Amino acid sequence: MGYMVGVVGKPNVGKSTLFSAATLVSVPIASYPFTTIKPNHGVGYVRTHCVCREFNVKDEPVNSACADGIRLIPVELIDCAGLVPGAWQGRGLGNQFLDEIRRADALIQVVDSAGATDTEGKLCAPGTRDPIEDVKFLEHEIDMWLFQIVKKDWDKIARRAEGAREDLALLMEDRLSGLAIKRNHVVEAIQSSGLDAEKATSWSDDDLVRLLHQLRTIAKPMVIAANKIDLPYAEENIESMKQLGYKVVPCCAEAELALRRAAEKGITDYKPGDSNFNILKAEMLTREQEQALVKIKEKILMPWGSTGVQDSINLAFFRLLRMIVVYPVEDVEKLSDHKGRVLPDAYLVAYGTTARQFAYMIHTDLGEGFIYSIEARSKMRVGEDYILKDGDVISIVSAKKRG
Numbered sequence: 001m002g003y004m005v006g007v008v009g010k011p012n013v014g015k016s017t018l019f020s021a022a023t024l025v026s027v028p029i030a031s032y033p034f035t036t037i038k039p040n041h042g043v044g045y046v047r048t049h050c051v052c053r054e055f056n057v058k059d060e061p062v063n064s065a066c067a068d069g070i071r072l073i074p075v076e077l078i079d080c081a082g083l084v085p086g087a088w089q090g091r092g093l094g095n096q097f098l099d100e101i102r103r104a105d106a107l108i109q110v111v112d113s114a115g116a117t118d119t120e121g122k123l124c125a126p127g128t129r130d131p132i133e134d135v136k137f138l139e140h141e142i143d144m145w146l147f148q149i150v151k152k153d154w155d156k157i158a159r160r161a162e163g164a165r166e167d168l169a170l171l172m173e174d175r176l177s178g179l180a181i182k183r184n185h186v187v188e189a190i191q192s193s194g195l196d197a198e199k200a201t202s203w204s205d206d207d208l209v210r211l212l213h214q215l216r217t218i219a220k221p222m223v224i225a226a227n228k229i230d231l232p233y234a235e236e237n238i239e240s241m242k243q244l245g246y247k248v249v250p251c252c253a254e255a256e257l258a259l260r261r262a263a264e265k266g267i268t269d270y271k272p273g274d275s276n277f278n279i280l281k282a283e284m285l286t287r288e289q290e291q292a293l294v295k296i297k298e299k300i301l302m303p304w305g306s307t308g309v310q311d312s313i314n315l316a317f318f319r320l321l322r323m324i325v326v327y328p329v330e331d332v333e334k335l336s337d338h339k340g341r342v343l344p345d346a347y348l349v350a351y352g353t354t355a356r357q358f359a360y361m362i363h364t365d366l367g368e369g370f371i372y373s374i375e376a377r378s379k380m381r382v383g384e385d386y387i388l389k390d391g392d393v394i395s396i397v398s399a400k401k402r403g
Helices: 015-022 094-101 131-151 154-163 168-175 183-193 197-202 205-219 234-244 253-264 287-304 309-320 355-362 364-368
Strands: 004-008 041-049 065-067 070-079 106-112 222-227 247-250 323-329 347-350 370-375 380-382 392-398
Touching: 004 015, 004 094, 004 309, 015 041, 015 070, 015 106, 015 253, 015 309, 041 309, 041 323, 070 094, 070 309, 094 131, 106 131, 106 309, 131 154, 131 168, 131 205, 131 234, 154 168, 154 197, 168 183, 168 197, 183 205, 222 234, 222 309, 234 247, 247 309, 253 287, 253 309, 309 323, 323 355, 347 355, 355 364, 355 370, 355 392, 364 370, 364 392
Parallel strands: 004 070, 004 106, 106 222, 222 247, 323 392
Antiparallel strands: 041 070, 065 070, 323 347, 370 380, 370 392
16 A cells, blocks of 8 residues: 655645645656545655666656656645644544544645744734744644544553553554554654553553654654745744754745646746756747746745755655655566566655565565565575665566466
8 A cells, every 4th residue: 555645734825736736747657556536635746866877778667757867756645624723623624634634644734934824824924923833733733633532442441451461552553543553653652752551541641642742753754845935034934943853845836836837838848846947938928927937946946946845745755754766677687577668667665675575566466476586786686585775676586477
């Protein structure tokens, strides 16, 4: 099962603009790896250097796209409902927000870095609101939501863990099933909170909230997309936000959306995450549109290096979820599949995935009949326990062929 990243934030911070920009389908991909996309789910991309340049081959991507040595691999994003204070108690679209966030493995929180939206998301003068408060309020909402879920059965869970000597982490995993929270997350949270798992009945509500706060940071890691960097106060607010301990990415979602739309029409050569672009068809632009693109280049890309949208997605998948990119092939000499296509697929897999686990991801038959695999750079045979590295090109030799 693939990982999902939720795009979260209060109303009017540019959350939907970022989601729209990130999921604008402007690259041709033969087959998306997602069978059903719900209305608020979309396909975004992670960006990585393709190995085609290293191997000096012309690739023929199928499940992803490659342009000028940049591989764009589809990922699933969820656009979560706008968050308002009291969501955990069902206020606003609170229940919908929390239902969507339960499926997310990591979060991109879009924050108005200019402080130009109040607590409820109503527009106000830049500099009026401290964006740090928005981050803290989101943390509080999710913490209290988790607390509300666990507290219902806490006495029973604590007694079973203490009296019957059952595994507390397993009991909590069961209580939080469907929230993309695993037993190892709970174990790590208990350790980092300093609580005694053998004396769970003596924990206070504050202890439980502290544990769930730790659990959220582990099971739902977050990157902050500090949006609206084109407005006053943004730069100084971004510096303050960095003190919170999150990775903070300066962002301008509107600029990214404009650039992707222009690229989709062939007006520019912009690729998601680029730090520059060329205008290819100036005749298709009005004077105002051309000036707007030049302004994006001068005010966003030159001083900041990018619009930040692609950086946020990459950080979520590569840093927070520790994903790597692996290329399966059948022929290690030609780096091709059974149809002769060169480097057709790029898979995002979790760091620590073994060769055999990867074989199962491609097809059950390959996993069941796994004999060995060949790593293309060294041409060496590697066994089922070989741990894949980022950028590995792997051929799997199996007693069973793909069905």
